[in-house]
Amino acid sequence: MTVANDILEGNPRFGIPRQTVSPGDLVRAVEGTLAEFLSGQTTALDDVDPALGRFARTTRDLVLAGGKRLRPTFAYWGWRGVVGPHEPVEPVLPALSALELMHTFALVHDDVMDDSATRRGGPTAHRIFAAQHSNAGRLGDPDHFGTTSAILVGDLCLVWADQLLARSALSTTTHFAVRSCYDRMRIEAVAGQYLDVLGETEPSAWSVERALLVARHKTASYTVQRPLQFGLALAGTVDIDVAAVDEAYNTYGIAVGEAFQLCDDLLGVFGDPVVTGKPAGDDLRTGKPTALLMLARQLATPAQRAELDPDPAGAVNPADGSGGSISSADLARRTEVIVETGAVAQVEALIRRRVAEGIEALAGAPIHDDARAALTELAVTSTDRPA
Known part of the structure; x- marks a missing residue:
């Protein structure tokens, strides 16, 4: 978790003292944790087949495409409320970040059920995969491929959430x-x-x-x-x-x-x-x-x-x-x-x-x-x- 540790350990590039965690600091720490975790997961799937690497990168981009990161924020303050301001946050960062993967699962599946076209200012997962299908000139219905792929994105995010949660030092x-x-x-x-x-x-x-x-x-x-x-x-x-x-x-x-x-x-x-x-x-x-x-x-x-x-x-x-x-x-x-x-x-x-x-x-x-x-x-x- 190099990026997250840089932020929370007072790296001079950021000018942030350890444990003075503002909302912006916390969001960057969570996103750093997610980015590092997803990089490893994407590489592992890319090694199996390049198509899986592309699938994983699309999923990664959906996770990191912004959002308020409210769930990790509420969880952080729920934790901080009882441990106080001096407890190191690094051991629980994977658990906090796992909530964002769960959230992506919920959003992607919700968008499929509602047939929503946009999310966070960009196309929804099923629309992204439908466009990829059309652009590649593949056989079959692009919309069906998009829906199927988006369901798998949500499933993958839920599995990844479990894996990231398990990395917490508890x-x-x-x-x-x-x-x-x-x-x-x-x-x-x-x-x-x-x-x-x-x-x-x-x-x-x-x-x-x-x-x-x-x-x-x-x-x-x-x-x-x-x-x-x-x-x-x-x-x-x-x-x-x-x-x-x-x-x-x-x-x-x-x-x-x-x-x-x-x-x-x-x-x-x-x-x-x-x-x-x-x-x-x-x-x-x-x-x-x-x-x-x-x-x-x-x-x-x-x-x-x-x-x-x-x-x-x-x-x-x-x-x-x-x-x-x-x-x-x-x-x-x-x-x-x-x-x-x-x-x-x-x-x-x-x-x-x-x-x-x-x-x-x-x-x-x-x-x-x-x-x-x-x-x-x-x-x-x-x-x-x-x-």
Whole structure:
């Protein structure tokens, strides 16, 4: 982990003293750890066959293509909150970085399920592989090849996450505790994703409460709640009230994680694609029953609800009632209707309440003050963002 160690050991090229880890320092350390790990993995596959090397390099590029690195950040502060500012971070860097590989797995598979065209300002994995197929003049359907390859990318990232996690310098007891939290996180992410997919097939049976349940499992669990508890597990045996910290992290994680997803719901409709790196309006096109859309339906007049509801075949009803795919004008009208119902204001109020609840949970928790301050700031910045 040469790059990560350079950053965290006070290498004069960076001018960063050891253990004074700002958010930027942590992100660079995680990305350095990932880059070094992925370099070795890519070389190993390239030695088997050049095509596998190209496959691995595409996967590597997807992992390193940016992102907020929130999951390692929450895990870091969950760990730092109990071990304090003087514990060396190098032993746990592989574990923190493994969360980004898990995240890439989730993103790539999610994009396949949603048939999304862009992610982080570039083409999604299945679109990249479809383009490679076409450019090479291969036989068969490029889209099928792209989907198949993207599924394998996600699978590979999940295996790589396991391998990188195993490189952490932990005792056997600590490693088992960390692994238990990690496995629970993965199961909950898959469960939440299934409910998300199911919701699109029966939106009329959905509710605000069920949309929030999906948010809790699909997003809150593996973005905030479990990474914090993952960090706590990484600390091993510590001289604190672990149960009290775990309870505080759990309450904070669910509240801030749900607020994070509610913010995503708003960005999915109102965000600037140039900033978010994803097209706006996809949730409205598919009728995905997000908390925002469910609140809008709940608050809507009968006429407004008719403009928001999908038709029996699953396609969204245009405003003129003609059926078929939704047009840009119809999409704009649906966006207006959501605002008119007051749903946006209610979602913004839900976000504020959950952020306040999360911050309050930390107030009496037996964690170090620098971690409390960092998590308080993260609760605000991760839920009030342009992307």
